[in-house]
Amino acid sequence: MLNHADLPDDIDALKALLLASERRVQERDERVAGLEAQLNTRAAEIEHLKLQIARLRRMQFGRKSEKLDYQIEQLELLLEDLQADDAEAEREMPAADPAPRQRTPRKPLPDHLPRDEKVHLPPGDACQACGGALRKLGEDVAEQLEFVPASFRVIRHVRPKLACTCCDAIVQAPAPSRPIARGIAGPGLLAHVLVAKFADHIPLYRQSVIYAREGVELERALLANWVGATSALLRPLVEAIRRHVLAGRKLHADDTPIPVLAPGNGKTKTARLWTYVRDDRASGDATPAAVWFAYTPDRKGIHPQTHLANFSGVLQADAYAGFNALYLDGTIQEAACWAHARRKFYDLHVARPSAITTEALHRIAELYGIEAEIRGKPPHERQLVRQQRAHPLLDDFGNWLRATLEKLSRKSDTAAAIQYALNLWPALLRYCDDGIIEIDNSAAERALRGVAIGRRNYLFAGADSGGERAAAIYSLIGTAKLNGIDPEAWLRHVLANIAEHPVNRVDDFLPWNCAAQLPSA
Numbered sequence: 001m002l003n004h005a006d007l008p009d010d011i012d013a014l015k016a017l018l019l020a021s022e023r024r025v026q027e028r029d030e031r032v033a034g035l036e037a038q039l040n041t042r043a044a045e046i047e048h049l050k051l052q053i054a055r056l057r058r059m060q061f062g063r064k065s066e067k068l069d070y071q072i073e074q075l076e077l078l079l080e081d082l083q084a085d086d087a088e089a090e091r092e093m094p095a096a097d098p099a100p101r102q103r104t105p106r107k108p109l110p111d112h113l114p115r116d117e118k119v120h121l122p123p124g125d126a127c128q129a130c131g132g133a134l135r136k137l138g139e140d141v142a143e144q145l146e147f148v149p150a151s152f153r154v155i156r157h158v159r160p161k162l163a164c165t166c167c168d169a170i171v172q173a174p175a176p177s178r179p180i181a182r183g184i185a186g187p188g189l190l191a192h193v194l195v196a197k198f199a200d201h202i203p204l205y206r207q208s209v210i211y212a213r214e215g216v217e218l219e220r221a222l223l224a225n226w227v228g229a230t231s232a233l234l235r236p237l238v239e240a241i242r243r244h245v246l247a248g249r250k251l252h253a254d255d256t257p258i259p260v261l262a263p264g265n266g267k268t269k270t271a272r273l274w275t276y277v278r279d280d281r282a283s284g285d286a287t288p289a290a291v292w293f294a295y296t297p298d299r300k301g302i303h304p305q306t307h308l309a310n311f312s313g314v315l316q317a318d319a320y321a322g323f324n325a326l327y328l329d330g331t332i333q334e335a336a337c338w339a340h341a342r343r344k345f346y347d348l349h350v351a352r353p354s355a356i357t358t359e360a361l362h363r364i365a366e367l368y369g370i371e372a373e374i375r376g377k378p379p380h381e382r383q384l385v386r387q388q389r390a391h392p393l394l395d396d397f398g399n400w401l402r403a404t405l406e407k408l409s410r411k412s413d414t415a416a417a418i419q420y421a422l423n424l425w426p427a428l429l430r431y432c433d434d435g436i437i438e439i440d441n442s443a444a445e446r447a448l449r450g451v452a453i454g455r456r457n458y459l460f461a462g463a464d465s466g467g468e469r470a471a472a473i474y475s476l477i478g479t480a481k482l483n484g485i486d487p488e489a490w491l492r493h494v495l496a497n498i499a500e501h502p503v504n505r506v507d508d509f510l511p512w513n514c515a516a517q518l519p520s521a
Contacts, residue, residue, distance in 0.1 A: 040409050051351045051413050109143050152216050155186060179495040180229045187495035190230050193223055195488040198473045201453055231469045233498060236506045238292075238472045241479055244510070245292040248278035250314040250335075250436050253304065253323070254444035256451055260297070260467055271467050272299045273474070274307060275447045279482065283436045284378040288512040289482040291447045293471035297464055301325060308332065314434065316441050319424055336427035338364060339440035344417035356404060356414055363397045371439045379435025386432040394429055398422070447478055483511045489518050 127134060162171045179187050196202045202210075204223040211218045245251070253276050259268040274296065279289035296303040301322025308315070308326055316335040317323050326332045342364045349357035370390050374382045401418050408415040421428065431437040451474065480487040494509045507513060 040411075051348060109145055113145075115143075150192075150214075152189075152211075152214055177500045179233060179499055180226065183226070183229070185226050188492045190226055190495050191488050191491035193226060194230060194473055194491060195477065197227065198470065199450065199477045199487055201450075228469065230495065231472055234476060234494070235472065236503050237494065237498070237509055238475050240506050240510060241290050241475050242292045244288075245276050245278045245290050246308070246311050248280065248287070248313065250278075250280065250316065251308075251311065252277040252279065252438075252441050252444035252447075253308075253315055253317040254441060254448055255299065255304075255320075256448045258295075258451070258467060258470075260464060269297070270299075271295065271297045271464070272303070273448070273451055273467070273471055274304060275444050275478075276307065277443045277447050277482075279443045280436055282375050282438060283382060284376055285436070288510070289479075291475060291478040291482060293447075293474040293478070295464070295467035295471040297467075314430075314437055316438060317444070318441065319420070333430065334427040335430045335434075335437045336424040337441035338367065338428060338431075339442060339445075341421045341424065341428060344420050348413055348417055354414070357417075359400070360417075363393065363400070366393055367439065377435075382435035383433070386435075391429075391432050394432065398425060450474070450478070480511050483515070485511045485515055485518065490514070493518055 122134075125134065126132060157176055159173050159175065163169070164171070179185070179190055185193075193204075193207060196207055197204060204227070205220045207223060208218055208220045253274065255272045255274045257270045258273050260271040261267075262269045272295070274294045275291060276294070277289070277291045278287075279291075280287060281289060294303070294307055299322065301320075301324075304322055305325055312331045314333045314335050315323065315326060316337065318337055318340050323334070327334045342361065345357045345360040345364070348354070349361060367390055370385065374385050377385075401422055405415055405418045405422070408418070410419075431439050476491065477487045480490050490511055493514060498506070498509060501508065
């Protein structure tokens, strides 16, 4: 800083000195502004990196959702070991000195299980003490649950030939139909192979090993032939499910990657399984629920546009850009998913809790609390409650999001989460205007859960045809489960009868149409 004695007396010199000082101040302010911008950018990058690291750690040590299945499975395994150790120690403990403990009341064994009765009589017909006759005083009954391993059996179809004594005409019953022409597999075995592979996620080579332990050699190639032939036989039934699904007013849609072996180079490519779910039970509709899966070799938007070319109504899905073309002419209305919007804030909250993410999650939880109260109610009642209670909360939430966004750097992940919700805001609000629409797309995500589990076991599909076959069988098994029907019992019934059934009456085999003909569990 200059002293007064150092200042010139000339006015022009003083003006020049003042201008130079102002330039230095301006340059300093510009440097400060630039440094502040750099700091803001770096802070946003740090926040983003922390979020990415947290996501990667969650992917490494668990799954990318709120329930850490890996940890749960490990705790369950530990619990099993501890319970087994406890039972072993109790068996070795002296009978005179048992450890006092409170036992949970034992549940009775299910009534539908068959009972094999074994009567244990005392030795001899007379009293061993005096030789007198014995009379029945009562009895003690104790039930024990036993497991009989699944057993193979051979069904011999015998067709006697009969000759007429008058004209020598030969009469013989027609051969019973088989699911696979001249095949040795019965409908029960075929149903078991399909359910084991696509519902229990046991690959065919593992099934072959399991069957070999029973003394039956069924090569993997033979099992694969059965799966292919059965899939072709069931194709009309899958088509009937597709028609039923697309006839609804509202659909849930989602997709998931599936690795497929690329021909020639031994590497895998990433294909997609699309799921379309019709399930209006939450809005009091008694129409049977169903799910249809479709396979595509890639994720181009043309695929869902082709799948839904003849659909009109509400499509509840995520923000995948491939769906956007479906909404252009108004035939299909977009309903966004609040679970996806919530997940953006939840991921941030797990990585770095803040007042903004806490407030956002709290506000969304209020919306879900209202939905829990009206689940199963008719559409008009759901719409009325949403208009009265949820809509004011949403209006306030939207204003809060816009005001909060103005205070944040646009490069931050928190701003990105807010912007995601605001970009979809009209679609996120649509559920308030129609009682059949759900608050989120959980129905589609539940349908894909089995695919994700199976993907860990079979690693990849062998070809595009294998992906299409998987989509077909997933459609059948998923639809049976949605209707509370045992998939194996249903497929056994279908395979026993569909070969000779008129193809124009294939709807007779839809799960809800033949449930009464299935054995009750």
